[in-house]
Amino acid sequence: MTRNPIRAAVLEQPGKPLRMQTLFLDEPTDHEVVVRTERAGLCHSDRHYVTGALSITTPAVLGHEVAGVVERVGGAVTRLRPGDRVVATVTPPCGACASCVSGRPTQCARVEAMRLREQPRVVTADGTPVASLGGVGAFAERFLAHEQALARVDPAVSPAVAxxxxxxxxxxxxxxxxxxxxxxxxxxxxIGCGGVGIAAVQGARLAGARRIVAVDALGAKLELAQRFGATDTVLADPDPAATLAAIRRILPAGVTRAFEAVGHPATAELAFAALAPTGVATILGLMPEGRTLTIPADELIYGDRVLQGAYMGANRFLADIDVFCDHYAAGRLDLDAMVTDQIPFEAINDGLAAMAEPTTIRIVVDFEAGIR
Ligand SMILES: [Zn+2]
Ligand SMILES: [Zn+2]
Incomplete structure (x- = not known):
């Protein structure tokens, strides 16, 4: 089968910079779509694969937070057509398993099968298969995804924020x-005011929460959080007990909902410790494989507290995107201010390094800058 050349940033070995090279993209099968990448956000999970904190088969094309334009569709695709602007998810739902039909598509029983394909999406010039993160692999000029991984977005929403x-x-x-x-x-x-944490602050504002306490170890992040709706801030102390005491000074009974967006057992345990009785702590930060959490059983049992995951925000992707776009259009969801920098594709390694800057929320890679 013919394959088409694309420029891609390839992870060859964790700990090394991504290397720009030409890869070869397969043709779409019946339910697949070729997307021309417009913008891709640099997410901390991408960085975790670059540093080796999370593992992936190499060589690999990372990148999963992406907006682009549909170029070609497989023969059985009816929901999308060339020219549509789309955003991708790493959890393409089958739409037919028990999780999908009961409204939990991120827990789709067939999600692995939805991402897999017989032939690799991309290969190197010598035919070596290259993995695509989450069945997407968006740090490339084009990518190939299952149609269920793609939601159409209003073309009025610019790709930089989409x-x-x-x-x-x-x-x-x-x-x-x-x-x-x-x-x-x-x-x-x-707890943790990076991209996901700031999005949680905005979500809490959107939901009308009466108090929103932002917690971060960097003062600059707390200032940002206030702009997105935090009513109170706590500068995290290296000692979690001191951080907890500071939260309790603001809300002595504890909080009814806590969100952890750091990815450390200590901050996840802090989220649980911050709860009032009947409160719910939701852990969002990805942790290296094998980590365990320790929580006091009495607080869980006698206090009816809940510790839960919400992988990828327990999203209903194909329905949620329109909801988010309407709130964005109405000014209730501020996406523009979350993009703190845009960089050309060639500068992607500099962008990954700059993610640690205290004023960074999201760095977005612009695939159209200086088009060759
Ligand atoms: Zn991500
Ligand atoms: Zn399913």
Missing amino acids: CLLGCCITTGVGAVLHGAHVTPADTVAV
């Missing part, structure tokens, strides 16, 4: 709305 819908908004806002069902009666703590 890409955020695919991961950080879906995860942060989704966790608040679908995972923890925040209401105006809730008091919320958000």
